[in-house]
Amino acid sequence: MIRTDRLMTLLPLPADCIAFEEFQGGGGQSECPQGILMELLGSLQHPYIYPVLDLGFFPTDAHHYACLVMPFNPRGSLKDLIYKSQWNEPWSRKYTRKSTCLPLSQVQRLGRQILEALLFLRERGIPSHGHLHSGNVILQNGVARLSGLENGLLGLNSRVNAIVWSRSAPDIDNIDVVCFGHLLFEMCAGYELTSPQPTPGHYQLDLERYPQVVDVLQMIFESPDGRYPTVEELVLCDIFRNIDLRELRGTCVPVRVILDCWGLQKQTPEIMVECVGGDAWLGKKFG
Numbered sequence: 001m002i003r004t005d006r007l008m009t010l011l012p013l014p015a016d017c018i019a020f021e022e023f024q025g026g027g028g029q030s031e032c033p034q035g036i037l038m039e040l041l042g043s044l045q046h047p048y049i050y051p052v053l054d055l056g057f058f059p060t061d062a063h064h065y066a067c068l069v070m071p072f073n074p075r076g077s078l079k080d081l082i083y084k085s086q087w088n089e090p091w092s093r094k095y096t097r098k099s100t101c102l103p104l105s106q107v108q109r110l111g112r113q114i115l116e117a118l119l120f121l122r123e124r125g126i127p128s129h130g131h132l133h134s135g136n137v138i139l140q141n142g143v144a145r146l147s148g149l150e151n152g153l154l155g156l157n158s159r160v161n162a163i164v165w166s167r168s169a170p171d172i173d174n175i176d177v178v179c180f181g182h183l184l185f186e187m188c189a190g191y192e193l194t195s196p197q198p199t200p201g202h203y204q205l206d207l208e209r210y211p212q213v214v215d216v217l218q219m220i221f222e223s224p225d226g227r228y229p230t231v232e233e234l235v236l237c238d239i240f241r242n243i244d245l246r247e248l249r250g251t252c253v254p255v256r257v258i259l260d261c262w263g264l265q266k267q268t269p270e271i272m273v274e275c276v277g278g279d280a281w282l283g284k285k286f287g
Contacts, residue, residue: 005072
């Protein structure tokens, strides 16, 4: 028997989170969102997606929590790599030490893997991750695996929202592209960008050794027509185009789930999850 370690995380949830409500499924039967969300998360199998093994909800009189179980990974996150920290160090200390600028080859490889993960989510009908940052990119055997998918499905706010959404409303519709730009900057500069977009000073002082990265960041943040590039367009950039994706060789991931969760992330009037091949579905009306 092979012993594998697991990591259990408690996520605080707002009292009005949809996870604590029942929904009417097919035939008028009540459906528990825990099973529906777990079936959805379990269906997102991909080399660049970090798996969720189990999900539970614990409502109390004072607080509400989601309990998330994932494989334990001692290498930690991309942010741990950048700051040379250990996964179990206190948050208040481990990201205050001098950070590391990653070599261009590593930025290219990890960046392309993250873009492939975003493309996979779009193919599955999930138009936005919404919580893309270096702490939500797990490194496993040198491979970037995107985590934090449950945050958007539970309607939680991202800690990067205050920065990346401070420019204008259209940013919301391009949140993953904007967040990818911030992530790309952090990998090269060694620290988080605390402004909505890089300044000329950032390019000159922090990214002088990364002219190809500067080109991508200007494509994201300084388009002459004000249009953000798509994830597909970013993949075609010279810096990412010819990266060897050996993890995808021989991989065949069947399309099993169609999801329209954009309403969930934007809190619009209606949300629906349909599990193809089964009878589970989720519908929610917001008042």
